Amino acid sequence: MPNSAPALKAAILAELGLDDAEPLFGQIPEDHRLREALPLPLPPAITSEVELSRHLRGILAKNRHCLDNISFLGGGCWQHHVPAVVDEIVGRSEFLTPVWGTPSSDLGRNQAWFEFTSQLGALLGMEMVGLPVYSWGCAAGHAIRMAARITGRGKVLVPAEMSPERRMVVDNYCAAAGAGRAIEVVAIATDSATGRLDLGDLDARLGADVAAVYFENPAYLGMIESDAAAIVEAAHKAGALAIVGVDPISLGVLSPPSDYGADIAVGSTQPLGVHMHGGGGLGGFIASRDEAIYAHEYPTLLNSMTRTAAGERVFAMSLMHQSSYGAREEGKDWTGNSTYLWAIANAAYMALLGPLGFRELGALILRRAHDAARQIASVPGISVAHPSGFFKEFVVDFGGTGQSLDAIDEALRVRGIFGGIDLGARLPGREHQALYCVTECHSPADIDRLVTALREVCA
Amino acid sequence: MPNSAPALKAAILAELGLDDAEPLFGQIPEDHRLREALPLPLPPAITSEVELSRHLRGILAKNRHCLDNISFLGGGCWQHHVPAVVDEIVGRSEFLTPVWGTPSSDLGRNQAWFEFTSQLGALLGMEMVGLPVYSWGCAAGHAIRMAARITGRGKVLVPAEMSPERRMVVDNYCAAAGAGRAIEVVAIATDSATGRLDLGDLDARLGADVAAVYFENPAYLGMIESDAAAIVEAAHKAGALAIVGVDPISLGVLSPPSDYGADIAVGSTQPLGVHMHGGGGLGGFIASRDEAIYAHEYPTLLNSMTRTAAGERVFAMSLMHQSSYGAREEGKDWTGNSTYLWAIANAAYMALLGPLGFRELGALILRRAHDAARQIASVPGISVAHPSGFFKEFVVDFGGTGQSLDAIDEALRVRGIFGGIDLGARLPGREHQALYCVTECHSPADIDRLVTALREVCA
């Protein structure tokens, strides 16, 4: 602290006619004050950086991470390669430390945000994109509430087999204290033959009370919803909006939401150049057609390009009055600090890849994931639930091995491998199944190591 | 490569009236050209960053480093704590990538250099400091040649027990192809009782042919030359210059060279905020009184503060004409690319520590090193050659353990400890001895681990 040297502190107090800071707290009644001899039971301060560094490194060394180990965990937070350039850009002090300046003093940051929304919009085929929200789950929750406000209806259909983490967030966003204010969340079954949404069940549940159909593409269990257009059409026929949750890293090879008519697209920004950070890398986005009916329901900040008095391009917020900053409880949901730094990482990532990069990367992931699924399925006792039609994740069934998933995962961990997410604990009817994720970070040798280990472990 | 897309390349060639790059090499006779089908036996290119990253990480993972292990290696490259702020500053793209601009476009970089020379000068008590050279050894070599030019004499006295690496560099700098041009390098013995320079031997070797006495403080084996003033006086009495090599990190607690009358000071910049980098962190400095007789012999660039036409402060090179850039073979030795990026790290490091930091750090190192020496000496069969009067390094004698140093070091490595430098292989008469280095990076627990390991290994 620059002013903590005793002489400096005393000089500041002297300007106030004081020789001690105590009187400055005179507003606070004495009996509100903490008055123990040792005020707080905290450990002694570690004031030297060399000691603090050793202390923190010692703690963090207890982690086992996904570079030293091979991880097949995905399901909402994914290990993708982050180009080193992206790390440098988000580490720049100018981007890392600030909060909010003027349109001129924040020009570069605001431009980077505009490049985030513009490029993400290009991937999605949508012309309106808000600044990011906390996560995919939060984006889905906000989008469902947007749909409820737009349609004036109070029910949403969601896939039965969506990420439990995401689903719990959506449930909170749909609940309400006041009677009659909640949005009812109804699940659509999975077609067990295809692993995709059961269109019959969808039709059965659609009706004039449904505000939106929310589905994911690829879905939680990895499958590509090849009937997306039919799902959207069914929603529209019922007067409901179609909201799709997408993994943007798939959009070099998969059709964008605009192609199959989705009204609102949401998803995660984490795959686009953000490290997992134990889940701290998450971010969510909301996008739609650029129409007032949608725009007027966005809870997010909307960064718009505009002009200065001299005609230079500059950026400023649109529809600020409808945000919670502008309208408090009358605003459209709420906003606050979000994941704006990651938006800069996303912008740089998309600019690095370009159309060719997204296409190559998507193809590589598809190929590596399918190769891995095939090899894993060759291990006796192990099968892959749906061996084709997925993007980067697929369901592995260990039911035939006669061993518990816990035991298998532990044996893999000993071998430096983190097995996929245990679905038995998360989704009914998925006992002995795990969700495996394979990306460009997995080399063929990594897959060989997994398969060899599985043969040993499940023998 | 931005222009490597076929269409872009073709467009550039088309501007030259070409459809192929081959004619551009028409200057080169055909029989000089490499013309194999596969031109060079290099491995296939790893064009994707994700694969290259995996490849390089795989290679580097074979290293065992000094954070995961406890290292007692020093002797010319030392593990000191590098404040995180310093890492950020030297990583800034603006400092990392450039080469040379105008005084205006390089203003910030040149100011940082001036802060390097100014602060180093403050530590040393000297008003003239050159931009850095490659290493301490190179600085010593240049300084000895400066002294030879100044005095017109052809002999230098150096400690018998200096770093063999440094000594080999000095030997090269003193050798010459032309007859009568070499500087003779003569060793001064160590006083075996004190571990310091033998002043009697120094006197015996001094004479009218000696250009300079070069000594180090602390010396290679860690000892503080408490007779520095006497050494300098003896040199001056013989008409020779006194050149001292110092470890600048000691100068918060040890007397600066100016206090004992040294004419030229040299040393390493690596301790001042630069990671070891396997030896790539080295840098050297040359400093002296600000007098023309010295200034006119500097081989380095001399960055001087001056003024712009409008009176603003700016920086430019002084005495450029005497450098090898200005005078080719008539110049004062030679210069070229050096270790200028590290000078910025050094500047930031010195500014962070200030006088209080250097004093605290010096005291901490002294205390930790002496504590370590005492504990090590408590192990049966092990002694410390000179148990006091050193700074951060000291000589450990394993002669009484009955085991070879190789065996002891290997057993320590198994326990995650890198023992000190084996002196037996480096200096005559130092069999079974090793040079141990202890700094602020070593916690008391680290020393305990070493001592416990030594008790096991030497039992």
Next chain:
Amino acid sequence: WDEPLAMEMSVAGRRGQHYPIVDADDLVPAAMRRQAPPELPEISEPDVLRHYLRLSQQTMGMMGISLFGTCTMKYNPRLHEKLAAGPHVAEMHPEQHPDTMQGLLECVWRLEDALKALSGMARFSFQPAGGADAAYTQACITRAYHAAHGDADRRTQIVTSIQSHPCNPATAAAAGFDIVTLPLESNGYPSIQALRAALSDRTAALFINNPDDMGVYNPEIRDWVDAVHAAGGLCFYDHANFNGVMGKIRAADLGFDACMFMLHKTFGVPKGGGGPAVGAYGCTEKLAPFLPGPLVAKDGNGFAVEPGAASSIGRVREYWGNIHQVMKAYGWVAAMGAEGIAEASDISVALNNYMEKKLLAIRGVTRSHPDQPGWRLEMTRYSLGQLYEETGVGGGDVQNRMADFGIDAFWMAHEPWIFPHPFTPEAGEMWSREDIDYWIAVLAHVCDEAYRDPDMVKSAPHNQAVGKLAGDDLDDPAVWATTWAAWQRKHGG
């Protein structure tokens, strides 16, 4: 630099990342194969880097001086950044087995322990990804608490003050509550009579800041808590402005059921231009069963994951929250210690009052609530209303002009503005007195200039990369453009 948009830098055939080439068309169902490539720019790696480096240089951030009030602009220790960027933090998956994430769990546990000491609360969750999210968490927990007590349909009102951060009423409304907003008295806080009048068996909870961002402390807050509790409601303490009272008071001691700390403000975590952030949410044993999971418990061998109780509200966001920021905040607490934290409070309050003394000497500057005579805490709300009346120069003009001197925008005030042309600088403990003096001198200069040459201020900024906004109507669908595609369609590039 006159830097183009990335989208304008595109040259066909360029790229900044390569991947091994494979064909995978057969792996995508025909209906879902992308036909037209996305309209992304094609740029080489060096040019992408240089572009964003230039944009970074066009962002003033904390290179200048920023006293953005309520946000407590602090130094972000670079040691923490370096550690968080390393694989032991960055390359961790949130669903790893607990055995493999003991380091992160220990950070969570240690920070929770420290925040318990600072607040007196029983448990903390770091899942809320910002201060607003912590308020939302409180709203969800309030809902769950009353439901668990069979009171869900009745207790639908949240009481707050007009000076509370907008996120408090907004998140409560999003959770389905009705909002009761208390006005301020001339002393700067609402009267307890107004509170009592608002309370009933429909009261679910009180959401309140204290001090708020005017630096005024409500001395009756204990009575407030008692009154709300007596009415059957919960009390939530929004500690956004904790910097002035760290180590001085504890929310639980005052009777609150829950509180919130902003790690990206008070605890030295970087703001990133607005997150990733953490609104650390703490509560007493009474509310702990409703906390979102996962939580960390210490067991014999290390740290274990608790999934969240059966009565838990589930999740307000996926996984642990911004756990890398938790690590940094723990580092900050470890470096400061109890005495350092209290001293930081002393310094920030002292500097605020030092500023106040100097700022009130500037012509055109007044202070809110003159009836509130004491020393303010870590902030003071000022007004440029007099300046505006006398010169026509407003707060936004002054912001723009100060930027010409390397001073980044000050905080004005949250909606609604209860004083004209408000501004709210916060000194904090990490700016040197010299920087504070410089800030004051620039404001004094600009106010003086407003009297001498108001057009100079009104036409500011003058030495930034671009000038002031034209004032187009960005609420007009024909004008706004949140993407390049929309801009090109509406404005033709």
Next chain:
Amino acid sequence: WDEPLAMEMSVAGRRGQHYPIVDADDLVPAAMRRQAPPELPEISEPDVLRHYLRLSQQTMGMMGISLFGTCTMKYNPRLHEKLAAGPHVAEMHPEQHPDTMQGLLECVWRLEDALKALSGMARFSFQPAGGADAAYTQACITRAYHAAHGDADRRTQIVTSIQSHPCNPATAAAAGFDIVTLPLESNGYPSIQALRAALSDRTAALFINNPDDMGVYNPEIRDWVDAVHAAGGLCFYDHANFNGVMGKIRAADLGFDACMFMLHKTFGVPKGGGGPAVGAYGCTEKLAPFLPGPLVAKDGNGFAVEPGAASSIGRVREYWGNIHQVMKAYGWVAAMGAEGIAEASDISVALNNYMEKKLLAIRGVTRSHPDQPGWRLEMTRYSLGQLYEETGVGGGDVQNRMADFGIDAFWMAHEPWIFPHPFTPEAGEMWSREDIDYWIAVLAHVCDEAYRDPDMVKSAPHNQAVGKLAGDDLDDPAVWATTWAAWQRKHGG
């Protein structure tokens, strides 16, 4: 920013780093205890960081466009920087046991293997810490070679050309040699007759660039090598300008005994404003016994350290050299592959000739050696002599004025200047054509301006943080000041 010196930011009592406090006065001999504390500034950590960040923003570097010739300004892959900053590189001690540094040894071995392929040489040392140090290494090896052949006293002459980099004659002189410098003919290289006249039994070696930084290739170079060898001398190929001939020729094929590559130029390693750098020194089997140690050998289990032969010259610098830069250069080679390297040569030569065509159309610009008609290689030497004669605007003025447009200084020429007002841009393969076109347009604009309004150019720069130098005599002891202490004493602060 109008940024003060760090030394002027000092306030007593501040500091940016703390250490545990111990007393150790008793551990220093009384005579050696420091009395007066060093006159270092006292500054807090945030202010130190902010100070150097601001200085970084006042350094144009490669944020602008820099075509600094002979230095081959390339993009420095950030992946390599990230890996080098990690502990597996940064926290390695050079004297670790080889078992614990197999990764670094493998990088050395792999890069050596690649450079052997590119040059045809037998062994490489990476100890030389820059191009000049590699030339010095050659001088030391030349000395050792002739000494080993009993010829030390006789062979004391090094032959070079006036266009060789100054480090060649300078390092040779430092190693005790006499220098014989050959002039150029009108075709841009010295005549073989001049070479033959210079050779004798006193000849120790030839040090030569080819092409030099005028982009002219000496087609008789094989005959030169034969002539020097016939005279008993060694031949050293300074490959500072390798970018135009990578994959096209190999030094060993042309008969050279040794060569040097600059990893910080040709191989994508960052320059750092002038090092840490590497002058990779390669030689044939004939000279390998004289190489400085340590070297790396592959053995059955991995990589072993060779200490250097008994006939070795010892060290030109301590330890391995800048081994972290070796790692980065290996990464560059691995990413480029043989075809990428040859293609980079194609592009850099094509772009240079593209530039040449456009630059020669600018009034005031001429080219060196008009008698040399062919395509130049990776650079062309131009002259602004005509511009100066016609307008009074010189090369330095043009540099300063171009900086106003974000173009960093061009390279002029090494001493001695054999053409008036020389300038030597190098396009390389990493700048986009758009950047090259912009560079050309700015030069054209400035030259045009020189004719229209020469004072505008002569008084440049106009939009940098500071203006042009006053022209004080920095060779005057009463004026120069390399430290703040000296400045204060001479100029009073």
